[in-house]
Amino acid sequence: MSLSLAPSRPVLADRVLPAALRLSKGRSLATDAALVVGGAALTAALAQLYIPMWPIPMTGQTFAVLLVGTVLGSLRGSLSMALYLVAGVLGAPVFAEHTSGSLFALTSGGFIIGFIAAAALVGWLAQREWDRRVVGTVVSFAAGTVVMYAFGLPWLAVSLGDLGPAVWHDFLHFDSLGAAVWGAGVAPFLVGDVVKAVVAGLLLPAAWKGVSHLRSR
Known part of the structure; x- marks a missing residue:
C-alpha cells in the first residue's frame, strides 16, 4: 500500500486529478507533495494581486488560503500554508508586494500564521x-476568515x-489603538x-456537480 496524505473522506482534489495520477491502492506521497507545493504557489501568486494599503495590504491571498484548504483537505491544506510561510521567512518573495523575511517585521505577520489554522x-x-x-461553503469560508482575524488582529x-x-x-487618524485595529485591519x-465567500459558494458546489456528472457518464 502506498503512503499518502489524502484524507479518508475525499475532497475535491481527490476527485478531479487525472486517473494517471492514481495508484491502485491510493494516491502517492509524491502526488500529495505536488498538491501541497501547488497550493503554496497559488497563494504566493494571488498575494501579488494587491491594492497597496498600510498596515494591512488588500490581496487575493486570503481567497487562495481558503480555496487551497477546501480543495486539498485539512492536512494537505495546512501543510501548504506552512510551506508558504517557511518559504517567505527564508527569503522567497512570496508575501504580498513581493516581500519576504521575518514575520516580526510585518504588521500582517499574524495573518500569515493564521493561514495555517484557517x-x-x-x-x-x-x-x-x-x-x-x-450555504455550507459560505459558512466554511466565513469561519476560516474569522480564524485569520483571530490570529492577525492581536x-x-x-x-x-x-x-x-x-x-x-x-498617520492613520484614529483616536485609539482599538479603533486603529478595527479601522485599518x-x-x-x-x-x-463577503464577496470571496459568495464566489466560493457558487464555484465549489458547481465543481462538485460537474465532477459527479463526469463520473456518472
Missing part, C-alpha cells in the same frame, strides 16, 4: 462535505502599539470577505 479548519469542514452546498494591535500613537493617531476588508 486552511486546516476549512479543509476539515470540506472533508465533511460542507463545500458541496452553497498581532496587528501589538505592532501598532509598539509604533505608538504617532502612527495610529497622526477589519473594516476595509469586510466587503471583500
Whole structure:
C-alpha cells in the first residue's frame, strides 16, 4: 500500500486529478507533495494581486488560503500554508508586494500564521462535505476568515502599539489603538470577505456537480 496524505473522506482534489495520477491502492506521497507545493504557489501568486494599503495590504491571498484548504483537505491544506510561510521567512518573495523575511517585521505577520489554522479548519469542514452546498461553503469560508482575524488582529494591535500613537493617531487618524485595529485591519476588508465567500459558494458546489456528472457518464 502506498503512503499518502489524502484524507479518508475525499475532497475535491481527490476527485478531479487525472486517473494517471492514481495508484491502485491510493494516491502517492509524491502526488500529495505536488498538491501541497501547488497550493503554496497559488497563494504566493494571488498575494501579488494587491491594492497597496498600510498596515494591512488588500490581496487575493486570503481567497487562495481558503480555496487551497477546501480543495486539498485539512492536512494537505495546512501543510501548504506552512510551506508558504517557511518559504517567505527564508527569503522567497512570496508575501504580498513581493516581500519576504521575518514575520516580526510585518504588521500582517499574524495573518500569515493564521493561514495555517484557517486552511486546516476549512479543509476539515470540506472533508465533511460542507463545500458541496452553497450555504455550507459560505459558512466554511466565513469561519476560516474569522480564524485569520483571530490570529492577525492581536498581532496587528501589538505592532501598532509598539509604533505608538504617532502612527495610529497622526498617520492613520484614529483616536485609539482599538479603533486603529478595527479601522485599518477589519473594516476595509469586510466587503471583500463577503464577496470571496459568495464566489466560493457558487464555484465549489458547481465543481462538485460537474465532477459527479463526469463520473456518472
